Amino acid sequence: MSKSRQPLLAGNWKMNLNHLEAIALVQKIAFALPEKYFDKVEVAVIPPFTDLRSVQTLIDGDKLLLRHGAQDVSQHDSGAYTGDVSAPMLAKLGCDYVVVGHSERREHHGETDELINRKVRAVLKHEMSPILCVGEGSDVREAGDHVSYCTNQLIEGLKGLKQEQVRRAVIAYEPVWAIGTGKVATAEDAQEVCGALRAALTEKYGAEIAEEVRVLYGGSVKSSNIADLVGRDDVDGALVGGASLNGDEFAKMSALAAGGPLP
Numbered sequence: 001m002s003k004s005r006q007p008l009l010a011g012n013w014k015m016n017l018n019h020l021e022a023i024a025l026v027q028k029i030a031f032a033l034p035e036k037y038f039d040k041v042e043v044a045v046i047p048p049f050t051d052l053r054s055v056q057t058l059i060d061g062d063k064l065l066l067r068h069g070a071q072d073v074s075q076h077d078s079g080a081y082t083g084d085v086s087a088p089m090l091a092k093l094g095c096d097y098v099v100v101g102h103s104e105r106r107e108h109h110g111e112t113d114e115l116i117n118r119k120v121r122a123v124l125k126h127e128m129s130p131i132l133c134v135g136e137g138s139d140v141r142e143a144g145d146h147v148s149y150c151t152n153q154l155i156e157g158l159k160g161l162k163q164e165q166v167r168r169a170v171i172a173y174e175p176v177w178a179i180g181t182g183k184v185a186t187a188e189d190a191q192e193v194c195g196a197l198r199a200a201l202t203e204k205y206g207a208e209i210a211e212e213v214r215v216l217y218g219g220s221v222k223s224s225n226i227a228d229l230v231g232r233d234d235v236d237g238a239l240v241g242g243a244s245l246n247g248d249e250f251a252k253m254s255a256l257a258a259g260g261p262l263p
């Protein structure tokens with residue numbers, strides 16, 4: 001089946017770059033990627049919270065076609081939650097996307113599927129799109145349980161949502177063993193799980209919704225493997241970590257995700 005979904009390339013900067021460095025990187029990406037590519041691929045940067053206002057001001061001021069988002073969010077809208085950042089605050093900063101349930105949050109902050117589900121709801125309530133991350137560790141992969149493990153994270157993360165809300169969500173399959181390790185899953189591995197996630201969405205929410213939801217792959221994606229990944233039926237782009245910190249490389253990956261040619 002040919003894909004009607006527009007690919008999304010989202011650069012998760014993780015805890016890198018201050019707001020001045022963020023401005024420089026966004027300018028570099030915008031300069032390296034001519035406007036014509038944005039008809040074919042959606043490109044987003046996901047900087048740390050402290051960079052968001054600067055990135056928003058630059059994108060709005062220079063009318064850039066890049067989108068931006070945040071790496072995490074509180075499940076609460078406001079209140080006595082020291083250090084947290086709420087969905088209404090992120091919406092006011094012009095965020096289109098919020099990453100939820102990244103494996104680094106699950107691992108280092110003990111985030112559970114239940115908490116992640118509450119965060120997904122908070123993002124949707126304020127009309128942004130969650131990028132819900134799922135993915136197995138090497139032990140699960142070796143046991144051959146990766147499909148059921150990831151499908152379960154997906155169903156728990158979306159629990160209680162209405163069909164119309166699911167339509168807005170983006171799913172990112174990120175096998176933990178492939179993140180920042182240089183060990184990229186093969187395009188077949190990515191397709192296997194991304195296809196299974198879409199099948200689970202079809203079963204739960206119907207084919208029409210499942211065909212609209214974008215399912216990304218993440219884990220050591222770079223310009224040498226992006227084209228093969230997005231060439232698969234159920235892989236609709238990538239959540240990129242390390243390689244998104246290099247403006248030229250990220251622009252090149254965006255062009256390849258758009259189907260080329262290189263800028």
Ligand SMILES: O=C[C@H](O)COP(=O)(O)O
Pocket residue numbers: 012102174178179180181182218219220221239240241242243
């Ligand atoms: O969110 C991004 C992923 O964790 C992938 O990171 P990576 O591209 O550095 O492996």
